[in-house]
Amino acid sequence: MFRTALRNVSAHKARLLMTVLAVMLGVAFVSGTLVFTNSLSDALQKQSAKGFDHVDVAVTPQWREAEGDKVGEYRELTRDLVDDSAKVPGAERAIGVVEGFTALAGKDGKLLGNGFQSQGGNYWGADDPRYPLADGRAPKGEGEILIDSETAERAGYEVGDTVRMSVDGPVMEPEITGIFTTDDGNVAAGGSLTLFDTASAQKLFGKAGTFDEIDVKAKDGVSDTALEAQLKKALPSDAVETTTGTRLADDQAEAIASSMSGIKQGLLVFAGIALFVGTFIIANTFTMLVAQRTKELALMRAVGASRRQVTRSVLIEAFVVGAVAAVAGLLAGVGIGAGLRSLMGTLDAPMPDGPLVVTPGTVASAFVVGILVTMLAAWLPGRRAAKIPPVAAMSAVHATATTKSLVLRNTLGALFSAAGVAVVLAATTMSGSDGQAPMGLGAVLLIIGVFILTPLLSRPLIAAAAPVLRVFGVAGKLARQNSVRNPRRTAATASALMIGLTLITGMTVMAGSLQHSIDKMAASAVEADYMVSMANGRPLSPDVEKKLKGAGDVTATSPLRNAEARIDGRSEYLTGVNGGTIGELTEFPVLGGAFEVGGARVVVDEDTATSYGWKAGSAFTVAYADGEKQKLTVSGVYQPNELMSGIMIDTATLAPHQSETADMMVMVKTAGGTSDAAKESLEKALGTNPAIKVQDKQDLSNEIAKMFTLMLNMVYGLLAMAVIVAVLGVINTLAMSVFERSQEIGMLRAIGLDRKGIKRMVRLESLVISLFGGVLGIGLGVFFGWAAGELVGTSMATYELVLPWARMGIFLLLAALVGVLAALWPARRAARLNMLQAIKAE
Numbered sequence: 001m002f003r004t005a006l007r008n009v010s011a012h013k014a015r016l017l018m019t020v021l022a023v024m025l026g027v028a029f030v031s032g033t034l035v036f037t038n039s040l041s042d043a044l045q046k047q048s049a050k051g052f053d054h055v056d057v058a059v060t061p062q063w064r065e066a067e068g069d070k071v072g073e074y075r076e077l078t079r080d081l082v083d084d085s086a087k088v089p090g091a092e093r094a095i096g097v098v099e100g101f102t103a104l105a106g107k108d109g110k111l112l113g114n115g116f117q118s119q120g121g122n123y124w125g126a127d128d129p130r131y132p133l134a135d136g137r138a139p140k141g142e143g144e145i146l147i148d149s150e151t152a153e154r155a156g157y158e159v160g161d162t163v164r165m166s167v168d169g170p171v172m173e174p175e176i177t178g179i180f181t182t183d184d185g186n187v188a189a190g191g192s193l194t195l196f197d198t199a200s201a202q203k204l205f206g207k208a209g210t211f212d213e214i215d216v217k218a219k220d221g222v223s224d225t226a227l228e229a230q231l232k233k234a235l236p237s238d239a240v241e242t243t244t245g246t247r248l249a250d251d252q253a254e255a256i257a258s259s260m261s262g263i264k265q266g267l268l269v270f271a272g273i274a275l276f277v278g279t280f281i282i283a284n285t286f287t288m289l290v291a292q293r294t295k296e297l298a299l300m301r302a303v304g305a306s307r308r309q310v311t312r313s314v315l316i317e318a319f320v321v322g323a324v325a326a327v328a329g330l331l332a333g334v335g336i337g338a339g340l341r342s343l344m345g346t347l348d349a350p351m352p353d354g355p356l357v358v359t360p361g362t363v364a365s366a367f368v369v370g371i372l373v374t375m376l377a378a379w380l381p382g383r384r385a386a387k388i389p390p391v392a393a394m395s396a397v398h399a400t401a402t403t404k405s406l407v408l409r410n411t412l413g414a415l416f417s418a419a420g421v422a423v424v425l426a427a428t429t430m431s432g433s434d435g436q437a438p439m440g441l442g443a444v445l446l447i448i449g450v451f452i453l454t455p456l457l458s459r460p461l462i463a464a465a466a467p468v469l470r471v472f473g474v475a476g477k478l479a480r481q482n483s484v485r486n487p488r489r490t491a492a493t494a495s496a497l498m499i500g501l502t503l504i505t506g507m508t509v510m511a512g513s514l515q516h517s518i519d520k521m522a523a524s525a526v527e528a529d530y531m532v533s534m535a536n537g538r539p540l541s542p543d544v545e546k547k548l549k550g551a552g553d554v555t556a557t558s559p560l561r562n563a564e565a566r567i568d569g570r571s572e573y574l575t576g577v578n579g580g581t582i583g584e585l586t587e588f589p590v591l592g593g594a595f596e597v598g599g600a601r602v603v604v605d606e607d608t609a610t611s612y613g614w615k616a617g618s619a620f621t622v623a624y625a626d627g628e629k630q631k632l633t634v635s636g637v638y639q640p641n642e643l644m645s646g647i648m649i650d651t652a653t654l655a656p657h658q659s660e661t662a663d664m665m666v667m668v669k670t671a672g673g674t675s676d677a678a679k680e681s682l683e684k685a686l687g688t689n690p691a692i693k694v695q696d697k698q699d700l701s702n703e704i705a706k707m708f709t710l711m712l713n714m715v716y717g718l719l720a721m722a723v724i725v726a727v728l729g730v731i732n733t734l735a736m737s738v739f740e741r742s743q744e745i746g747m748l749r750a751i752g753l754d755r756k757g758i759k760r761m762v763r764l765e766s767l768v769i770s771l772f773g774g775v776l777g778i779g780l781g782v783f784f785g786w787a788a789g790e791l792v793g794t795s796m797a798t799y800e801l802v803l804p805w806a807r808m809g810i811f812l813l814l815a816a817l818v819g820v821l822a823a824l825w826p827a828r829r830a831a832r833l834n835m836l837q838a839i840k841a842e
Contacts, residue, residue, distance in 0.1 A: 019282050019374070019732065022725045023325035024332065026275035027370045029721055031333020033267040034362040036340040041260040043354030045253045052252075053183070054095075054130050055245040056224040057231055059085055059214035062241050075239040077211040085214050088230040090222035095130070097213040098122040100205030101538045102194040103691030104147065105164040106155045111535055111690040112192045118536070119186060120167065120194045122201035129217075131195060135159050136178025139197050142204065146178045146195040148187050164690070165194065167204045168662065169534070169541035171687035206660050273499065273722045275373050278729075282321075282377035283492060286314060287384075307386035314382030318375045326370025333366065334358060413452030420446025424783075428790035435791045443784055447499065450780065454491030454498075459484050461772055472764060475757045478748075479764035482737070483772075493733040494773030496726035497818060500719050501774055501811055505781020506788065507715050508807050511708040513789050517799045518642075519701050525641050528558075528585040528667035529674045530682060531695050539662030544686065551685035552678065553671035556581040559663035560644070563654055566623040568612070572647065574622070579650035585667045586644065592616040593636030600632050602649045605640035624657035642796060674698075723818070726773075730822035734766055738830045749835040759827040766823035767816060774815025778808055 059081070061074040079096065086094035102120025104112045112118060123131060123146055126138050134149050136159040145165070147157060157163065161176050180195070187193050195201075202208050218227040224244040231242050243251075300310060338356055423442030427435040450457075462483050469476030483490055532548065534540055545559050561576030579597035588595065593616025595603055604614060614620065618634045632649070640646070655661055670678045674696040682694050695703070738745065745758060753761075786801055793799035 019286075019321055020325045020328070022278035022282065022728050022732075023275075023322060023370050023374055024329040025721060025725055026271060026278050026373070027326050027329025027366050028332035028336055029271035030268060030275075030369050031330050031362055031366045032336025032340065033264060033271060033333075034365060035334055035337025035356060035358055037260045037264040037267070038357040038359055038362065039337060039341060039354060041256055042357045044256045044260075046354060052245045052249045054217060055215040055248065056218040056222075057216045057228045057245065058243050058248055059216065059231060059235065059240050060212075060243070062239055077214055077240070078209065079211075081235060081240065082211065082214050084234055085216050085231060088216075088227070088234045090218050090227040090230050092217045092219045093129075094214055094216045095124045095128070096122070096198065096211035097215055098198060098201040098205060098207055099212050100167065100201070100207075101534075101536060102192075103166045103535065103689075104151065104155075104192050104194050105690040107157075109164070109688065109690055112151055112155055117186055118192045118194075119184075120196065120201065120205070122198040123180075123195040124198060130215075131180040131182055134179050134181050136176070139174075139177050139195065139200070141197065142172070142200045143174050144177045144197075145174045146180050147176055148184070148193045149179050149181050150187055151192040152176075152179045166689050166691040168206075168539060169544040169686070169689070169692060170547075171689045206662075270719065270721065273503065273719065275369065276499065278496075278725050279373060279377040282318070282374055283381060286318065286378040286381040287489065310386040311379070311382040314378055315375055318378035318382075319371055322371035322374030323367070325374065326367045329370055330363060330366040333362075409452060410456050413449050413456070415449070416445050416452060417449030420444070420449050424787045428787050430791065431794045435794075439787065439791060442787075446783075447502065447780065450498075450776065451491070451495050454495055454776070455487035457776070458487045458490050458494070458772060461775065462490075462768055465768055465771070469764060469768070472760060473757075474753065475760040476764055478761045479768060482741075482761070482765045483768045489733060489737075490769055490772070493729055494769050494776065496729040497723070497770060497773035497815060498777040498780070500722040500726055501777025501815065502780040502784065503722075504716060504719055505778045505808060505811060506784040507712060507781075508804050508811075509782055509785025509801070510788050510792075511712050512804045512807075513785070513800065513802045514792065515701070515704065515708055516802045517796055518704050519697075520798045520800065525586055525588055525643060526667070526697065527587050527669070528556075529670050529696060530668040530679065531700060532666040532668060532682070532686075533664070533693050533695075535691050535693050539664055540666065540692075542661050542663060544692070545663060545666045547685050548666060548668055548682060552681035554668055554682075555671050556584045556669040558582050558585050558667045559651060560665045560667065561651055561654065561661065561663050563658055564625055567620060572608075572622075574654060575644070575646045575648045576651040576654040577648050579652070581669075582648065585669055588638040588640070588644075591637045591639055593634065595638060596635040597648050598650050599653060600630065601635040602632050602647055603636045603638055604634050604647050605645045606637055607640065607645070608647060609634070609637045624654075626657045626659065628657055641798065723814075727818050727822050730766055730770060730818065731825060733769075734762060734823055734826035735829065737765075738762065738826050738833075742833060745830055745833055746835040746837070749833070755831040758831045762827035762830050763820065763823040766826070767819035770815045770819030770822070771812070774812050774818075777815070778811055782808075 059077065061077050063074055077096070082094050082096040085091060098121060100120050101118065103118050106112050123138055128138075131146070133146075136146070139145050145163070147163075152158070157176055157179075159176055159178060162173050163176060165172050165174065182193060184191075184193055196204065202210065216227060216231065218224060224246055228242050228244050235242075300313075334356065341356075420442045423438055423445060425442075427438035427442055429435075430438065462480060466480055469480050472479070532540070532544065540559075542559070545557055548554060548557050556578075558578035558581045559576065563574045563576060565572055565574050577597060579599075579601075582597055583595055591606055593603075597603055609615065609618075612618075612620065614634050614637070616634055616636055619631055620634075621629055621631050623629050630653075668682065672678055679694055679696070683689075683692075686692050686694070693699075748758065749755075782803065789799060789801050
């Protein structure tokens with residue numbers, strides 16, 4: 001039986017090629033994902049480990065929890081604590097670390113960093129062991145900086161150059177006094193690092209006299225655990241926490257592995273989709289191969305082979321096919337992993353140096369996935385073949401599906417579909433993340449149900465195309481009949497394309513609806529012409545608003561400033577605004593009272609008012625971060641949106657209670673409205689700062705649209721694998737169908753149907769099957785897009801379903817194109833059959 005199975009594989013190499021390709025693509029995707037993520041994770045972990053070479057113990061400030069009217073805060077790390085750390089017996093040195101955002105511009109005026117964080121820090125003393133100087137000297141004062149060697153090389157900067165940069169908004173133009181080398185993983189990944197002297201760094205980052213961390217290096221022969229024990233005795237336990245460098249490196253490695261896990265799981269989901277689609281091809285291929293060998297298998301049964309042996313011979317064929325596909329897929333996956341690394345470099349996201357990592361787990365996964373998927377898909381056709389009675393098979397009586405099996409299949413499909421629809425509809429009534437898991441479960445159940453019902457659905461849907469097919473005469477009529485002759489095969493072929501188009505359509509519907517809803521939200525509440533913010537989302541200096549007030553034809557400005565406070569023992573964030581102008585810059589629906597902000601009068605969003613039982617005229621006491629208390633009055637209750645919400649208070653009332661003031665955004669209104677000239681005027685007023693964004697509503701919308709477009713393009717690219725596999729499935733089905741119908745095609749040729757008619761018949765059959773899958777996929781995609789939107793709509797008041805008719809039309813044309821392309825080779829092969837040999841074929 002084993003030799004027979006191997007001979008069958010050898011005899012059907014061409015027919016099994018499509019199956020090998022389908023499995024190989026899925027395995028390559030899985031292997032490529034594992035190679036890429038493992039290589040990236042390994043390189044980042046090694047790079048981050050180097051960053052802890054100068055740290056044996058890190059001392060960090062302890063968090064003091066909020067109590068009563070006191071706001072939670074971190075303890076301060078002072079210079080005295082740095083000195084105390086350096087004095088412990090096992091310490092060689094202690095360095096006070098200051099960190100913050102620093103936007104450094106290139107010579108072209110654009111922000112450096114290649115999309116990664118642009119960081120700033122302090123250079124400790126005259127010789128900082130963390131950052132060896134490659135050229136120049138240490139900085140002195142705010143007018144001097146150091147930059148890392150990789151950034152200097154990328155931007156073309158040298159010692160003595162003057163650069164444009166910003167910490168919190170206003171532009172600075174310091175001189176580069178030195179260039180240093182670093183093992184910082186952020187720099188290796190394309191970021192930039194700018195260093196100031198310690199006093200300047202503390203001042204610029206708003207940390208006067210304090211540090212973010214104290215890094216302590218142990219003397220030779222002193223372990224990090226022994227040093228940590230000494231530091232715990234020397235430093236106040238209620239103010240600081242200590243962590244060994246080994247633990248920091250392990251935590252960092254764990255964090256990197258965790259972040260890679262998310263990427264890995266996302267990519268593996270799409271690989272799983274491709275493999276799932278591939279199972280239809282495998283099942284189709286083996287079903288047809290077994291059907292063509294019915295007499296052969298029956299003869300084997302007649303001479304003594306048992307059912308198990310027949311099934312086993314089919315599974316052995318599947319094992320060989322899966323093993324070949326797994327080897328090819330693994331090799332292709334290594335190439336995909338290397339290609340993804342190179343692609344990241346071309347997309348301004350360079351990876352740290354490191355080898356490609358092909359783990360035993362990756363190799364095992366490739367073989368397990370390739371062989372297991374192939375054997376599972378081939379098991380049912382093999383089992384079905386073994387159940388055919390030898391006498392029936394040898395007398396050419398085909399074992400058609402019984403009425404009982406069809407009723408069972410349709411009943412099962414109806415139950416799965418009904419359960420899926422019910423679970424999805426139930427999920428739409430839930431809120432936020434609570435409905436995500438039920439939504440996913442319902443989607444899986446519905447897709448399985450529709451797949452089971454596809455043979456039943458194929459007849460009426462394909463029959464609907466009959467009027468169009470009649471235009472093509474006999475070829476069209478035959479194409480329709482061939483499409484429904486074997487509903488199960490047609491269903492399996494169409495389902496492969498259906499799954500890919502379901503996901504693509506659903507994502508497109510969701511993205512388009514969200515984009516429309518965000519546009520609507522911005523237009524409905526924001527009356528400001530421009531929103532000014534930092535490029536990385538960090539706070540702005542209050543000086544930014546002062547400069548904007550004096551710019552051109554600016555008529556009104558207001559900052560949006562966050563401040564933590566306590567109300568009735570609960571933490572709340574206050575939003576500081578300019579009470580005199582906020583009414584001109586926003587237009588929120590007022591549900592009660594008036595939208596008036598000033599002095600002790602505030603406005604509160606509907607949710608906050610409901611949680612505290614407030615209404616217009618209610619009074620409450622707020623405890624600010626500095627410990628001071630004040631009685632405030634609710635002048636009005638408004639309906640919030642995702643852009644703005646909470647308790648709005650006048651900045652004049654809030655500022656005296658803030659030790660540091662910083663704005664998240666500044667809203668601006670100009671006399672002439674939005675225009676290129678007005679935008680340019682505002683940018684010039686801010687010193688043409690690369691770290692600051694000046695955006696109107698359309699810019700904001702376009703930025704969000706760009707994010708959705710990028711996400712959609714990634715999904716389209718990943719799902720393209722499933723579509724390619726679906727194309728292979730259509731080709732495979734048609735090619736083997738042509739082989740099966742060789743005698744029939746010969747007879748058609750003999751009675752007068754020419755070669756063009758044969759080609760047209762096969763092409764139309766392929767077109768009908770592909771469009772059938774396309775219609776099902778787009779229909780399911782619209783349903784899932786609507787359902788997911790209903791879930792989103794529970795937290796987004798402006799959400800509105802928008803159907804992308806143009807794109808759905810393109811998807812349907814894509815399905816048609818798949819059918820046309822897939823039929824090229826089978827149609828040509830059918831037309832070239834010798835009619836006499838075909839008629840004699842068994």
